[in-house]
Amino acid sequence: RKEVEQDPGPFNVPEGATVAFNCTYSNSASQSFFWYRQDCRKEPKLLMSVYSSGNEDGRFTAQLNRASQYISLLIRDSKLSDSATYLCVVSREGSTLGRLYFGRGTQLTVWP
Amino acid sequence: GAVVSQHPSRVICKSGTSVKIECRSLDFQATTMFWYRQFPKQSLMLMATSNEGSKATYEQGVEKDKFLINHASLTLSTLTVTSAHPEDSSFYICSASFEGEGHPLGLYEQYFGPGTRLTVT
Numbered sequence: 001r002k003e004v005e006q007d008p009g010p011f012n013v014p015e016g017a018t019v020a021f022n023c024t025y026s027n028s029a030s031q032s033f034f035w036y037r038q039d040c041r042k043e044p045k046l047l048m049s050v051y052s053s054g055n056e057d058g059r060f061t062a063q064l065n066r067a068s069q070y071i072s073l074l075i076r077d078s079k080l081s082d083s084a085t086y087l088c089v090v091s092r093e094g095s096t097l098g099r100l101y102f103g104r105g106t107q108l109t110v111w112p
Numbered sequence: 113g114a115v116v117s118q119h120p121s122r123v124i125c126k127s128g129t130s131v132k133i134e135c136r137s138l139d140f141q142a143t144t145m146f147w148y149r150q151f152p153k154q155s156l157m158l159m160a161t162s163n164e165g166s167k168a169t170y171e172q173g174v175e176k177d178k179f180l181i182n183h184a185s186l187t188l189s190t191l192t193v194t195s196a197h198p199e200d201s202s203f204y205i206c207s208a209s210f211e212g213e214g215h216p217l218g219l220y221e222q223y224f225g226p227g228t229r230l231t232v233t
Binding site: 004008041042043044045087098099100102103104105 | 153154156157158205209225
């Protein structure tokens with residue numbers, strides 16, 4: 001079983017839509033959780049960390065359910081510039097310092 | 113912010129040749145560097161972890177004699193793909209970790225290089 005599972009999509013939504021991505025992880029020893037964004041043929045970039053209490057950064061809201069080993073990302077009021085692949089990432093350490101386990105990513109296309 | 117560079121950004125080589133990819137941390141000293149490989153529409157797969165001055169730790173299934181990693185200094189790690197074959201064609205990405213301040217999860221952060229696209233013909 002893969003360490004991190006994601007629905008690959010693709011998700012195609014109009015501007016202004018709300019879209020949600022889900023992710024599950026298999027190792028209960030995972031300690032920290034992140035969403036990265038990867039544009040085509042580029043390196044991944046940290047979008048936001050995910051905390052147990054849930055956290056929000058502008059139009060982006062991340063949730064973590066440790067009991068279900070489930071992570072989500074909600075994007076409100078989608079912009080064209082949100083088009084990218086969103087990677088669910090987990091670590092067994094309390095930071096992004098060490099080994100990261102990546103999901104295969106969920107592709108999002110926002111159309112005008 | 114911290115910057116990691118990779119060189120070259122793109123390389124095309126013939127089957128059987130060796131290719132060296134450099135990963136540099138430009139404004140910080142990296143305690144650890146990681147090498148990943150990503151095939152189209154697949155996730156990043158960690159190949160190896162390297163610490164300055166010591167041998168790299170390879171992930172299961174990654175041939176250490178084929179993918180040579182040298183981490184000679186706190187700002188430079190190199191990956192050499194020896195006797196490259198078409199199936200080695202992929203996107204190779206390095207990342208570097210350093211001790212930083214103010215990170216909400218602790219004292220550390222990891223940053224990614226822009227990647228090197230290798231095509232073996």
